[in-house]
Amino acid sequence: MKKYNFNAGPSILPEFTIQETVKAIQNLNGSGLSLMEISHRSKDFEAILNEAVSLFKELLNIPEGYSVLFLGGGASMQFCMVPYNLLNTKAAYLNTGTWASKALKEAKLFGEVVEVASSKDANFSYIPKNYEVPADADYLHITTNNTIFGTELHTDLDVNVPLVADMSSDILSRPMDVSKYALIYGGAQKNLGPAGVTFVIVRNDILGKVKRAIPSMLNYQLHIDNGSMYNTPPCVPIFACLQTLKWIKNLGGVSELYKINKKKAELLYNEIDSNPLFKGTAAKEDRSIMNVCFVMEDKYKALEDEFMEFAKGKGMVGIKGHRSVGGFRASIYNAMPVEGIEALVAAMQEFAKLKA
Numbered sequence: 001m002k003k004y005n006f007n008a009g010p011s012i013l014p015e016f017t018i019q020e021t022v023k024a025i026q027n028l029n030g031s032g033l034s035l036m037e038i039s040h041r042s043k044d045f046e047a048i049l050n051e052a053v054s055l056f057k058e059l060l061n062i063p064e065g066y067s068v069l070f071l072g073g074g075a076s077m078q079f080c081m082v083p084y085n086l087l088n089t090k091a092a093y094l095n096t097g098t099w100a101s102k103a104l105k106e107a108k109l110f111g112e113v114v115e116v117a118s119s120k121d122a123n124f125s126y127i128p129k130n131y132e133v134p135a136d137a138d139y140l141h142i143t144t145n146n147t148i149f150g151t152e153l154h155t156d157l158d159v160n161v162p163l164v165a166d167m168s169s170d171i172l173s174r175p176m177d178v179s180k181y182a183l184i185y186g187g188a189q190k191n192l193g194p195a196g197v198t199f200v201i202v203r204n205d206i207l208g209k210v211k212r213a214i215p216s217m218l219n220y221q222l223h224i225d226n227g228s229m230y231n232t233p234p235c236v237p238i239f240a241c242l243q244t245l246k247w248i249k250n251l252g253g254v255s256e257l258y259k260i261n262k263k264k265a266e267l268l269y270n271e272i273d274s275n276p277l278f279k280g281t282a283a284k285e286d287r288s289i290m291n292v293c294f295v296m297e298d299k300y301k302a303l304e305d306e307f308m309e310f311a312k313g314k315g316m317v318g319i320k321g322h323r324s325v326g327g328f329r330a331s332i333y334n335a336m337p338v339e340g341i342e343a344l345v346a347a348m349q350e351f352a353k354l355k356a
């Protein structure tokens with residue numbers, strides 16, 4: 001049976017990425033050696049890393065003056081690296097979910113943290129608007145896509161202080177204006193590659209302003225100076241990311257991908273809104289085009305486990321909602337084909353015919 005992978009992360013990757021990575025693991029560029037056993041200082045790997053950086057810059061139109069890094073430690077390491085490198089006295093955080101809360105908690109180790117707004121009162125089902133950012137904050141930290149709660153900021157904010165964004169689960173899903181951000185980071189394992197590598201896009205002039213000493217491995221400037229090669233980088237995950245970037249370019253770039261992503265999300269949300277059994281959990285204007293959260297209407301609540309089994313029988317994988325929301329979550333990242341959404345929608349319709 002064909003499987004449709006709706007896992008939240010690690011998650012679906014393009015078939016191209018997987019095939020090319022398998023080939024390189026067996027024999028890189030006909031060298032007779034595996035990607036896993038070559039030196040990260042070799043010409044072959046240097047070319048891989050350089051191409052990944054330049055393709056990232058090309059696909060997101062990253063302006064001059066920014067660096068692209070591939071680091072270890074996951075997005076969670078960035079929760080501490082960001083304040084370590086950028087927080088002098090005060091930082092502002094927009095609290096839109098579990099990951100945003102975790103980022104905020106780490107920042108408190110480094111200085112005063114102002115929570116400018118939070119949607120915790122409504123189980124993070126919306127993105128707060130109309131809040132004030134202290135003009136003397138070193139930066140404002142946002143989470144553009146809330147993977148667990150299925151809400152997303154659909155525009156690039158204009159703010160009066162440097163803007164830092166966790167884009168783990170929506171990077172490359174839509175065209176964006178990188179020039180509005182001082183720093184963007186994310187774990188690769190949602191939209192880009194396998195777990196084990198973290199991308200960081202940083203405006204160089206934001207660095208070097210904090211007074212504290214920074215340990216080498218947590219110092220952005222040192223990683224920039226060494227081209228992500230201060231120590232051994234995660235070579236295989238970086239290679240896989242490069243394949244995904246190539247796949248996006250072949251598809252016509254991020255704006256083409258965005259058209260497909262919007263269509264996919266619309267298809268699924270339309271079904272959720274029109275199917276008598278289901279309802280969405282996120283505020284409509286803030287609905288994510290990457291993570292679609294939905295539950296069963298109260299009077300059908302008891303059928304959730306049955307639908308899970310029903311959908312599983314039709315090839316759906318990973319649609320169980322996160323425990324903090326319940327119900328279902330379909331993660332429909334860049335690599336999810338329209339066909340996967342159509343299969344899920346068909347399963348929802350068929351189940352409704354049986355039960356409603």
Ligand SMILES: *Cc1c(COP(=O)(O)O)cnc(C)c1O
Nearest residue numbers: 074075076099147166168169187
């Ligand atoms: C998954 C996720 C994280 C955590 O990523 P790790 O690489 O596991 O540390 C952080 N932020 C967001 C928005 C995520 O989706």
